[in-house]
Amino acid sequence: MRQGIASGDRTVMYPMMHWVLFRFPQLQKRAYLARFLMNLDIPQEYMQDDTMQHTYSHYKEIQMQFKETHKKCDSLRSNQLAPTELKKEITQLEEERAQLVEKISTLKRRTNSADGFDELLEVTSALRKAQEDESKLVEREREQGAQLQHAERMYSEQKKRLDEVKSSQEADVTAEELLAKLKEEVQHHVHLVERKLPFDIQQKKEKLKQLQAQCTETPRTEAEVVEAEQQSKQMQQQIHEMQQEIEEAQRNGGDDKLAIYRTHAQGVAKKLAAKEEEIEAAQEQREKVLREVHEKEELVAQLSGPKYMKKEEFKKYAVQLREKTNAYKRMRAELAELRTETVVLNRTETILRSRDANLQDFIQKQEQKAGVEGFTETVKQLEQVSEQTATLNETKGKTLEEISKIVTDINQALKERKNKLAPQIKELRAVRQRYQELEQEYLEKKAVYENTAVGLETERIKLEQECSAHQEDCLREESRYHYLHCLLGIADAHYERVQQEMKFEKNEGRLLRDFRCYKDLYQEKLERQERLSKELRKQKKAITENEGGNLEQRQMFTDLRKLLNCKLQCLNTASLNASGNNNGMGSTKTFESVDFGGANVMTLDN
Numbered sequence: 001m002r003q004g005i006a007s008g009d010r011t012v013m014y015p016m017m018h019w020v021l022f023r024f025p026q027l028q029k030r031a032y033l034a035r036f037l038m039n040l041d042i043p044q045e046y047m048q049d050d051t052m053q054h055t056y057s058h059y060k061e062i063q064m065q066f067k068e069t070h071k072k073c074d075s076l077r078s079n080q081l082a083p084t085e086l087k088k089e090i091t092q093l094e095e096e097r098a099q100l101v102e103k104i105s106t107l108k109r110r111t112n113s114a115d116g117f118d119e120l121l122e123v124t125s126a127l128r129k130a131q132e133d134e135s136k137l138v139e140r141e142r143e144q145g146a147q148l149q150h151a152e153r154m155y156s157e158q159k160k161r162l163d164e165v166k167s168s169q170e171a172d173v174t175a176e177e178l179l180a181k182l183k184e185e186v187q188h189h190v191h192l193v194e195r196k197l198p199f200d201i202q203q204k205k206e207k208l209k210q211l212q213a214q215c216t217e218t219p220r221t222e223a224e225v226v227e228a229e230q231q232s233k234q235m236q237q238q239i240h241e242m243q244q245e246i247e248e249a250q251r252n253g254g255d256d257k258l259a260i261y262r263t264h265a266q267g268v269a270k271k272l273a274a275k276e277e278e279i280e281a282a283q284e285q286r287e288k289v290l291r292e293v294h295e296k297e298e299l300v301a302q303l304s305g306p307k308y309m310k311k312e313e314f315k316k317y318a319v320q321l322r323e324k325t326n327a328y329k330r331m332r333a334e335l336a337e338l339r340t341e342t343v344v345l346n347r348t349e350t351i352l353r354s355r356d357a358n359l360q361d362f363i364q365k366q367e368q369k370a371g372v373e374g375f376t377e378t379v380k381q382l383e384q385v386s387e388q389t390a391t392l393n394e395t396k397g398k399t400l401e402e403i404s405k406i407v408t409d410i411n412q413a414l415k416e417r418k419n420k421l422a423p424q425i426k427e428l429r430a431v432r433q434r435y436q437e438l439e440q441e442y443l444e445k446k447a448v449y450e451n452t453a454v455g456l457e458t459e460r461i462k463l464e465q466e467c468s469a470h471q472e473d474c475l476r477e478e479s480r481y482h483y484l485h486c487l488l489g490i491a492d493a494h495y496e497r498v499q500q501e502m503k504f505e506k507n508e509g510r511l512l513r514d515f516r517c518y519k520d521l522y523q524e525k526l527e528r529q530e531r532l533s534k535e536l537r538k539q540k541k542a543i544t545e546n547e548g549g550n551l552e553q554r555q556m557f558t559d560l561r562k563l564l565n566c567k568l569q570c571l572n573t574a575s576l577n578a579s580g581n582n583n584g585m586g587s588t589k590t591f592e593s594v595d596f597g598g599a600n601v602m603t604l605d606n
Contacts, residue, residue: 036066075458186431193438
């Protein structure tokens with residue numbers, strides 16, 4: 001690849017340029033981010049330094065901040081509106097604000113004189129909050145139900161695939177059955193890619209366009225919505241009436257313009273039925289061929305045993321058999337040459353024996369001279385061994401010829417099978433190529449869909465945040481409204497009291513039987529409090545003046561009580577000692593203090 005880039009090879013440069021230019025915005029973004037998000041590979045021994053570790057952690061924190069800032073910037077760029085649209089939205093919001101302020105003031109004027117309005121407002125606010133919570137719960141239940149259905153569908157698909165894998169592992173699946181399963185999967189994927197996924201993507205695009213249009217449009221009022229619904233109902237009624245009139249006119253005049261389309265639809269339906277019949281016939285033919293292949297395989301299994309060779313094992317066996325056949329032919333040619341040479345040597349030996357009667361003695365002498373005594377006998381033994389080897393080779397040759405004949409027949413059968421399966425394999429390759437293309441297109445569209453979904457999700461979250469903020473503002477304004485309404489009620493009460501006081505001053509009424517107005521009532525209360533405070537001051541003065549004598553008297557009384565208690569203990573002790581001498585007979589005296597009319601009086605009890 002480097003050489004192709006250096007030399008400017010078209011087969012290398014053109015695909016690379018196509019890939020780069022097709023993804024130019026993404027690659028430009030990645031190149032921009034790579035300068036700031038590149039990970040520094042620092043050796044571990046340098047990370048032991050505290051300064052280095054702190055700097056590296058600070059570097060990572062800055063990278064994370066850059067990521068968050070870049071994401072926000074992208075979202076703002078993608079969601080940015082035009083200035084004209086912003087101006088229109090601002091003016092519309094201002095108009096709505098003015099309408100709301102006017103409406104609130106009108107409602108305040110209406111409800112000021114209404115009795116029990118605060119309780120009714122609290123009840124309606126609680127009802128509205130409960131309805132909002134209920135709608136949120138219903139929406140959450142619907143989303144969780146959709147997620148549950150999706151999870152169950154994914155679980156059933158994965159379980160079905162697991163069962164198929166287990167069944168294929170348990171049973172010996174042939175190549176044709178595996179090919180049939182692959183064809184079914186390819187057809188299923190083709191159906192998904194060509195029909196279902198484009199339809200779903202188109203629906204998502206249309207929904208996205210509708211949402212974008214609704215986001216850009218100005219919100220409609222309730223009156224406009226009601227008017228639009230009425231117009232829609234009127235238009236639908238008119239369309240229904242016009243359709244009935246057209247049908248009546250066609251029936252009366254005998255002019256049916258849809259006859260051409262009906263005949264065309266019937267022709268298309270007939271062609272579709274014919275194609276379906278052809279497909280069924282092809283499937284039946286394929287099943288028939290699969291049954292024949294299965295029968296042949298069973299026959300081969302019966303001939304070769306239960307564990308017959310598979311395709312790859314048979315290929316290896318054919319290669320080994322071919323190598324052995326070539327070696328056999330080569331060795332047979334060498335054997336023929338050796339036999340020819342043996343015949344010549346036997347003839348030479350016969351001629352020499354006829355010339356010399358004592359040839360054996362002569363050979364022995366020559367062998368002794370040469371130091372190879374017993375060579376002739378060894379040669380004879382080798383000849384015998386060679387004859388036995390030749391016999392064995394002939395037997396092997398016959399066996400190899402039979403095996404080669406069987407192999408030839410099997411190769412011929414395999415060629416016929418291959419010729420039969422060649423169109424299907426070719427079709428399978430084309431389908432696989434088409435599947436790869438569709439899969440690539442599907443992945444690209446899936447990536448676009450996921451990006452769009454992420455953008456919509458981000459926009460939804462943003463709208464939810466805005467709605468939450470507006471709801472909080474509304475609740476805050478509602479709380480402020482109640483607070484101001486309470487202050488207004490208090491001010492009205494004060495104002496009403498002032499009006500009553502003015503009437504009482506003018507002798508137009510009386511507050512109470514003993515008091516003419518609030519002024520007299522409050523004056524009486526002030527005088528009473530002043531008298532009470534004077535009495536309390538006098539009591540305080542008396543307590544302060546008598547405090548020393550009272551404390552001295554209390555201390556003397558406490559000391560007297562202690563002295564009497566000591567005398568009492570001594571008396572009790574003496575009486576206990578005397579009771580021991582008088583058989584336990586005696587008396588006990590106790591002091592008790594009793595409260596008589598607020599005075600603490602001490603008494604002595606026997």
